[in-house]
Amino acid sequence: MGAEAGTEKGTTQRRAQGARERILTAAARLFAEQGITATGMEQVATEAPVSKRTLYLHFRTKSDLVLAHLRALAESGSTLEGVLTLEDLDPRERILRLFDPPAADAAVARGCPFIDAAAEFPDPESPIHAYAREQKLLMVRLLAALVRELGCEEPDALAEQLVTLADGAASRAMVLNEADYGRHARAAAKTLLAHALPGTA
Template structure:
């Protein structure tokens, strides 16, 4: 989940370097395992500078999640070519195996929800909003694809997606994505077939 190729250095752009370091460290090593000192060192800033940009580690975590939601990739709206793809193709595209260099780490939003537990309630709000938005987008795509019950289909697809992400992480194996895609195809065939019957 690396977001930049050039080494980080001091000077301008400290806020973005902090976010870039958070994207790398929080995802690869975990939110709780990454202390503020390590985050500052990786971003080539002092702790004082970090706290000038973010008043707390929770504030860094919140910005990390917002940044990921906007930049890393959205399987439902995967770029400018998405509108030219059919709704079915976009649904199935969300089940393509994510690129991985080494260990599979799963969904950063799910990981944040687990790590935040009761210690960062604001993080749960961001995660919940993201997941609800994903379900809504899947429901809308299911409706566009002609599903008989798009709301039910949207929830089923979201559960398949979450299951594939969790299982591939637990097993460190991309195979669950292949099985989830096949299950999504079956669900779509059944849902669209019932709608046209």
């Protein structure tokens, strides 16, 4: 009886985890296609597909779902910030990878999801806006560490400049529907790096 109960419990947990993953996958697709505000919880449940009861068991509110979605993106490494942690690349190459065209199915194909989320939840006190801000500040810290490693004497200032280029390029790529728009920012980033780090151009 004990073994049977354990097996049944394990099956239930796997089903629950599977439902959660389907919900997050559906939410990510819908949020990217039509925006967070325009996506309703019922639509997410239909797309998952799960019952509304199951959806609300996993995510009590839409804000909970949005936060889980943003955390999943951050953990996936598929956002702009993710490329800065690729240890198999040298620091300069990681920086320049910020401006590469995203993969066709990447989370950043439609711009930066953290900037998008902050724009849809403009209240600075909103947990969603606060999480987006946290990720954008993390991006600056990661860049500052990389340019410091390259020998930059003013890493914080250079990191802010590079972040501004990367975020601006991602936003314009989305607005203009031009995936390769980052090439313009990449050229500017090379100029900044050459000026701040002689011998690295």
